[in-house]
Amino acid sequence: NFMLTQPHSVSESPGKTVTISCTRSSGSVASYYVQWYQQRPGSSPTTVIYEDNQRPSGVPGRFSGSIDSSSNSASLTISGLKTEDEADYYCQSYDNSNQGVFGGGTKLTVL
Amino acid sequence: EVQLVESGGGLVQPGGSLRLSCAASGFTFSSNWMSWVRQAPGKGLEWVANIKQDGGEKYYVDSVKGRFTISRDNAKNSLYLQMNSLRAEDTAVYYCARGGVFYYSWGQGTLVTVSS
Numbered sequence: 668n669f670m671l672t673q674p675h676s677v678s679e680s681p682g683k684t685v686t687i688s689c690t691r692s693s694g695s696v697a698s699y700y701v702q703w704y705q706q707r708p709g710s711s712p713t714t715v716i717y718e719d720n721q722r723p724s725g726v727p728g729r730f731s732g733s734i735d736s737s738s739n740s741a742s743l744t745i746s747g748l749k750t751e752d753e754a755d756y757y758c759q760s761y762d763n764s765n766q767g768v769f770g771g772g773t774k775l776t777v778l
Numbered sequence: 779e780v781q782l783v784e785s786g787g788g789l790v791q792p793g794g795s796l797r798l799s800c801a802a803s804g805f806t807f808s809s810n811w812m813s814w815v816r817q818a819p820g821k822g823l824e825w826v827a828n829i830k831q832d833g834g835e836k837y838y839v840d841s842v843k844g845r846f847t848i849s850r851d852n853a854k855n856s857l858y859l860q861m862n863s864l865r866a867e868d869t870a871v872y873y874c875a876r877g878g879v880f881y882y883s884w885g886q887g888t889l890v891t892v893s894s
Contacts, residue, residue, distance in 0.1 A: 702880045712823065714882060717882065761880065
């Protein structure tokens with residue numbers, strides 16, 4: 668199996684842009700879609716990015732996803748930060764074994 | 779609107795059993811892979827198991843193989859997780875999710891506590 672590594676925490680000011688990275692340990696990040704989930708305290712996760720860079724309806728355009736084959740990583744970028752964006756963010760992918768794998772999660776603080 | 783409503787959680791002693799249920803609505807249940815994902819208190823998300831549309835394929839995380847069984851009833855739009863030989867480390871909120879290897883929708887979760 669493989670692992671997805673995220674920074675434990677990031678912080679940024681309202682109105683700024685923040686990027687959260689997610690590095691895949693083995694297997695090509697380009698071969699398997701990456702998803703990003705937002706989890707606010709006390710709530711269930713919600714999907715903010717699926718299939719690397721697609722936004723579900725209702726997710727603001729301030730959220731974007733990308734992958735970088737050279738570093739075998741994915742990124743979630745949130746621009747125009749709002750206090751409501753403060754949450755835990757998890758990347759997630761899979762491999763040919765049909766098993767999902769989550770990153771350890773990144774706590775975003777907007778201060 | 780997609781809705782996933784879990785039930786069946788509670789307090790159980792180590793070695794005991796519990797059956798979780800998930801009632802689905804707002805989408806064509808029989809056309810979707812379904813999954814269970816759990817989250818231990820203060821910890822991250824962990825995929826537990828998934829099941830194909832017709833129930834013909836099932837996959838489990840290594841830590842629950844031989845103890846947990848995922849199943850579904852497409853006539854009732856319902857997903858299940860039978861959990862046997864429960865351990866303290868199985869204590870978590872268990873989420874039902876639409877999707878097999880990625881998750882479009884999530885339920886509100888049901889808490890399972892394994893303790894004597």
